[in-house]
Amino acid sequence: MEKGTVGIVGSGTMGRGIAQIAAGAGYRVIINDVSDELVCRSVERLGKDVARLVEKGKLDEVAMGELLSRVRTSSDLRDMGEADIIIEAIFEDLDAKKQLFATLDEVCPEDVVLGSNSSSLSILDMAMATKRPESVVGIHFFNPVPLMKGVELVCTIMTSFNALETARQFCASLGKETWVAKDAPGFLSTRLLIPYLLDAMRLLESGFAGKEDIDKCCVLSFNYPMGPLTLSDLIGLDVLLNIADGMYASFKDPKFAAPILLEKMVRAGQLGRKAGKGFYDYR
Numbered sequence: 001m002e003k004g005t006v007g008i009v010g011s012g013t014m015g016r017g018i019a020q021i022a023a024g025a026g027y028r029v030i031i032n033d034v035s036d037e038l039v040c041r042s043v044e045r046l047g048k049d050v051a052r053l054v055e056k057g058k059l060d061e062v063a064m065g066e067l068l069s070r071v072r073t074s075s076d077l078r079d080m081g082e083a084d085i086i087i088e089a090i091f092e093d094l095d096a097k098k099q100l101f102a103t104l105d106e107v108c109p110e111d112v113v114l115g116s117n118s119s120s121l122s123i124l125d126m127a128m129a130t131k132r133p134e135s136v137v138g139i140h141f142f143n144p145v146p147l148m149k150g151v152e153l154v155c156t157i158m159t160s161f162n163a164l165e166t167a168r169q170f171c172a173s174l175g176k177e178t179w180v181a182k183d184a185p186g187f188l189s190t191r192l193l194i195p196y197l198l199d200a201m202r203l204l205e206s207g208f209a210g211k212e213d214i215d216k217c218c219v220l221s222f223n224y225p226m227g228p229l230t231l232s233d234l235i236g237l238d239v240l241l242n243i244a245d246g247m248y249a250s251f252k253d254p255k256f257a258a259p260i261l262l263e264k265m266v267r268a269g270q271l272g273r274k275a276g277k278g279f280y281d282y283r
Helices: 013-024 036-055 061-069 077-082 094-107 123-127 161-173 189-206 211-222 228-235 237-251 260-267
Strands: 005-009 028-032 071-074 085-088 113-116 136-140 150-155 177-182
Touching: 005 013, 005 077, 013 028, 013 036, 013 061, 028 036, 028 077, 036 061, 036 071, 061 071, 071 077, 077 094, 085 094, 085 161, 094 113, 094 123, 113 123, 113 161, 123 136, 136 161, 150 161, 161 177, 189 211, 189 228, 189 237, 189 260, 211 228, 228 237, 237 260
Parallel strands: 005 028, 005 085, 028 071, 085 113, 113 136, 150 177
Antiparallel strands: 136 150
């Protein structure tokens, strides 16, 4: 793709990470959220993230200034009409996503590809909320976006070759490798990941092993960068519970059933790193 403008709707962890790598690759970025306060706070955090790269010697101050200068904030979805490709990165709620895609369909040119960063929800349902279902594709980044090398592209029965190829070329221009998954609950990555994380929680819940031993076993035995409970804290326990419940509702398979421990921790507000406490204490 030519280095045009990327529209990102949702300024949370994922949206901010996508904005960072897109701006770093030379794209102009419009990052949108429901209020100026939210999106400005996110860009302030982005500045701190990039400043840490300078401190580590991975980026110089000139490059940092250029990167941040390419990021523009927005709280008006009509601004997405200026983008050449759009990625939705709001919270995992299908109705909210469908409403957003219907609005984007109204304000964006017909040739713009609409992508969703959803990790498990039906891309087809989002596509059918638009008059251009052939232009809607899943573009699923992984957290932390700047470090993770892969992006999962999700193709529905309506997605055109041109939309899929545009998404692939865009990801390649960011230095990411891609694979294509079917539009089914959890796609490929989440369908593999969720049972692994839930099994680790069940082992802890049953008293079979301690959290440190569970994590150490996976890191040292399988050469994983972190254990399943540490990874769960990083993803967010509320996010995992939402995904697990959705997949269990679709498949009725016990391997997707959320452990009682996970449900209780979410009710107690122990959501992981973002809350300061999950399986581990980050305060």
